[in-house]
Amino acid sequence: MMVEQDHYSRGLRLLKGYAELALASQVLGLAAALLIAPALVGFFAELSRNGWAAAPPRFSGSLALLVVAGALALVGAALNLAAVYARLIPAGDSLARWRAVFSSPAKLMKYGYWAALGLGVLTLVVAAASIAPILGELLRLAEPLRGPPGSTGSLGQEAGMQLVFGLLSALLVAIFAAIAAFVGWIGQVMLLFELSSQTGVQGFRTAAILVILSMLTGFASVIPYVGLVLALLPAALVIAALVIIRESSLRALLPPPPGAAPGGTSTTAP
16 A cells, blocks of 8 residues: 555656646747747848848847747757656656556557657658758859869759658658657546546646647647637647646645545545
């Protein structure tokens, strides 16, 4: 019984840590997005008025904003990776040791999210390998006097075909990565619903519903004229879900009333 209690407490503490890290990641991502918009507007406004040669000093403000936004985005991405792989997946494993009913959600999260990470890295590698020959061709064309005799001054057909096939391959791998991430996401939603049933804390169910709504509104945001209105709604729903997950984890960690065990099951005879 004590060992099961340890797995229960550890799983909820990890889930609480996941919510905190993911919440910080979302806030940094929103801050980066809000900085990128004015930076790009200012950059292209100066470019259209003065051109490249006349206005480089005036680009400094916009470039500084872009650098800050990029740094915030990188830190946010790192926090999100830590939240999922160092907190959420271990939380599922720990809860699965507490109750076997969490085994399926834990496996979906583990296999789905780890596969998505591996395929995502492979996508970047394939894309970089397909672009490298084109960069070599561009460098050759930039120095025509050093090119081989009879050079036509155009990109090689072989390099162009390699670029096309390489990018298509990267796109295909990215699709598989998205499918794997969706599998992990399904496991996460299942975990929240099951936590609500096992602990009696309804906040987990509310958070799961908000996560589902964030996914649906994310798809709706690509609709013309509607997307601008819904652009920030998915992020807002995710932030609300993470806050509820944190508070629900703290509530579930409270000592149970006399005669009750974690998950709402009674330890006394009826």
